[in-house]
Amino acid sequence: MNEAPLLSLEHLTKSFDGNEVIRDISLDVHRGEFITLLGPSGCGKTTTLRIIAGLTAPDSGRVLLSGRDVTDLVPNKRNVNTVFQNYALFPHMNVERNIGYGLRVRGENRSEIQKKVNHMLELVQLSGYGQRMPSQLSGGQRQRVAIARAVVVEPDVLLLDEPLGALDLQLRQQMQLELKHLQQQLGITFIYITHDQEEALNMSDRIAIMYEGQFEQIGTPAEIYEYPRTRFAAQFIGQGSLFEGEIQSIQGDTCQVKLPSGTIQATCPPMGATIGERVAASIHSERIRYDIAPQQGFNLPAKVLSHRFSGSMLRTELQLNAGETITALGMEAVSELPPVGSDVYIHWLPRHCTLIKDS
Amino acid sequence: MRRKPNKKGGLLALMPLYLWTLLLVVFPMGYVLVMSFMTKNDQFGVDFILTLGNYIRLSDPSNMNILLNSLKTAVFTTLLTLLLGYPFAFAMSKRKKSQRNLIMLLVIVPFWTSALLRTYGWMLLMRSNGLLNNVLMGLHLTEKPIQFLYNNGAVLFGMTYSLLPFMILPLYSSLEKLDNSLLEASRDLGAGRLRSFLTITLPMTLPGVVSGCMLVFVPSVGLYFISDLMGGGSGMVLGNLISYYLTTGRDWPMGAALSMVMVVLTFLTMGVYRRFASNDSLGVF
Numbered sequence: 001m002n003e004a005p006l007l008s009l010e011h012l013t014k015s016f017d018g019n020e021v022i023r024d025i026s027l028d029v030h031r032g033e034f035i036t037l038l039g040p041s042g043c044g045k046t047t048t049l050r051i052i053a054g055l056t057a058p059d060s061g062r063v064l065l066s067g068r069d070v071t072d073l074v075p076n077k078r079n080v081n082t083v084f085q086n087y088a089l090f091p092h093m094n095v096e097r098n099i100g101y102g103l104r105v106r107g108e109n110r111s112e113i114q115k116k117v118n119h120m121l122e123l124v125q126l127s128g129y130g131q132r133m134p135s136q137l138s139g140g141q142r143q144r145v146a147i148a149r150a151v152v153v154e155p156d157v158l159l160l161d162e163p164l165g166a167l168d169l170q171l172r173q174q175m176q177l178e179l180k181h182l183q184q185q186l187g188i189t190f191i192y193i194t195h196d197q198e199e200a201l202n203m204s205d206r207i208a209i210m211y212e213g214q215f216e217q218i219g220t221p222a223e224i225y226e227y228p229r230t231r232f233a234a235q236f237i238g239q240g241s242l243f244e245g246e247i248q249s250i251q252g253d254t255c256q257v258k259l260p261s262g263t264i265q266a267t268c269p270p271m272g273a274t275i276g277e278r279v280a281a282s283i284h285s286e287r288i289r290y291d292i293a294p295q296q297g298f299n300l301p302a303k304v305l306s307h308r309f310s311g312s313m314l315r316t317e318l319q320l321n322a323g324e325t326i327t328a329l330g331m332e333a334v335s336e337l338p339p340v341g342s343d344v345y346i347h348w349l350p351r352h353c354t355l356i357k358d359s
Numbered sequence: 360m361r362r363k364p365n366k367k368g369g370l371l372a373l374m375p376l377y378l379w380t381l382l383l384v385v386f387p388m389g390y391v392l393v394m395s396f397m398t399k400n401d402q403f404g405v406d407f408i409l410t411l412g413n414y415i416r417l418s419d420p421s422n423m424n425i426l427l428n429s430l431k432t433a434v435f436t437t438l439l440t441l442l443l444g445y446p447f448a449f450a451m452s453k454r455k456k457s458q459r460n461l462i463m464l465l466v467i468v469p470f471w472t473s474a475l476l477r478t479y480g481w482m483l484l485m486r487s488n489g490l491l492n493n494v495l496m497g498l499h500l501t502e503k504p505i506q507f508l509y510n511n512g513a514v515l516f517g518m519t520y521s522l523l524p525f526m527i528l529p530l531y532s533s534l535e536k537l538d539n540s541l542l543e544a545s546r547d548l549g550a551g552r553l554r555s556f557l558t559i560t561l562p563m564t565l566p567g568v569v570s571g572c573m574l575v576f577v578p579s580v581g582l583y584f585i586s587d588l589m590g591g592g593s594g595m596v597l598g599n600l601i602s603y604y605l606t607t608g609r610d611w612p613m614g615a616a617l618s619m620v621m622v623v624l625t626f627l628t629m630g631v632y633r634r635f636a637s638n639d640s641l642g643v644f
Contacts, residue, residue, distance in 0.1 A: 080547075
């Protein structure tokens, strides 16, 4: 990571009609990286992408591409291409002409264009579809054409705006694999937008969680999942629970946290903690264990409210002493578990529970 | 599944449509068609002697000249309205919604007064002692009044003025429907503004261009009051000729034959239009 970043966003801000859509965001993207902007709709991720593409001008801040300031450069002068959310295929051109558009604009010669287009068609598994019009293609096929059209001009960075949003679940999962494969094959830097955390966790080298125009946390999928740094990140990624509490004692990197319903153990925050500090404890549902007998370490008394079977997992609602309910996910059969109404003790490994400091 | 419509009831419901079409289109057209094969009577009426003479007389130089002139005027009017209308509609489609509605209103407002009155209005402005010449002479830009009226140019001007909205409206409608993300995609792929316009905007709005051209071309062959008033003797169009034969010329069969020419001309342009419309794989219509 000592290499200079391919793309740098420096303190970008943007407002529309007085609404701050993007508030001072910065990000470095390295060559060949697959980075995902993940966030709920309206968090500013599409605006960020449009600023990188040059389709929207930021109010302040800079965009650097290979060290060169391209903030004021028109979109057709940037070696950055976009796969639009609605694909934006040219409806009056067939698949070949759509894919070859960027090459024709660059004035490449006819046989060269044909060769590259054919290669692209092969790469996105659409050989034989070259003469079709976009209206004659399925959603997944249009998707591939849009990607081929953007990739064929060999951009430094490929921007993808929820490219799988319009596809059904099965096709989406298949395309996730294909996209990731394509990205590795071509070695092109991808900046990918999605609101689907699973998609982001599956495909990305790094994820930037975005909320209300700011990056909440930037990190690898594992970092983001295991160590959420903000309340929003903790609640947005995975399924889990967030408890408000106060640090009671510290032993090494394990903190004792006092909750209204009892005392738990968690990993101390990386920047250290002080006794008496207010923190939020985040734990993923699949890491919550419970048993009729108390376990070693700590124990949080609770009552089993319900067991619900959801596909491969069993969801158990547990009620704590202070009245709040939490969900535990398990893979055991119902018959092996304490029945509804029984009193149990909740526990988990301290390293599975992350503490978030109040900012 | 769709239910089959009740045939009897359906036919009954469609009766008024057939009846009106019969009464207002088929019958009068048939009458004109039959009339065009009759022979002119020496006094006023017609004799029921079938003849092709009226159609043969179409090629008389006097008729042919006006016919060709009319086509020329129609072509020029169409081109002029297209050249003026396209940039206008383009600029209009780029405005905010509220502004677009206002501009649309301004385009439509002239329809609220009679076209004849508006033509007289232009004549008042353009005649030798009219406002335009007075201003030009007042500014000493010209010694003598300029002859604006009573020439081919005046007819072309009048036609263009009258028919411009018919060009703007379909153009605007197709430009407004154009998905802006297509232009963004074009820019994104490296095309400049001009190139994006030529390769995306223009072909995508071609159906609007064709329908605008049709809406201007067809009536411009018949708008005879404009050439009557603004052209004086010059710039006669097919409509003038028909009007002449039906009134002063007292030759109804000839007028009818010329009317059939106009009908055929209209169908031809419709044919061109439908060709474009059926080639329209874009779903613009």
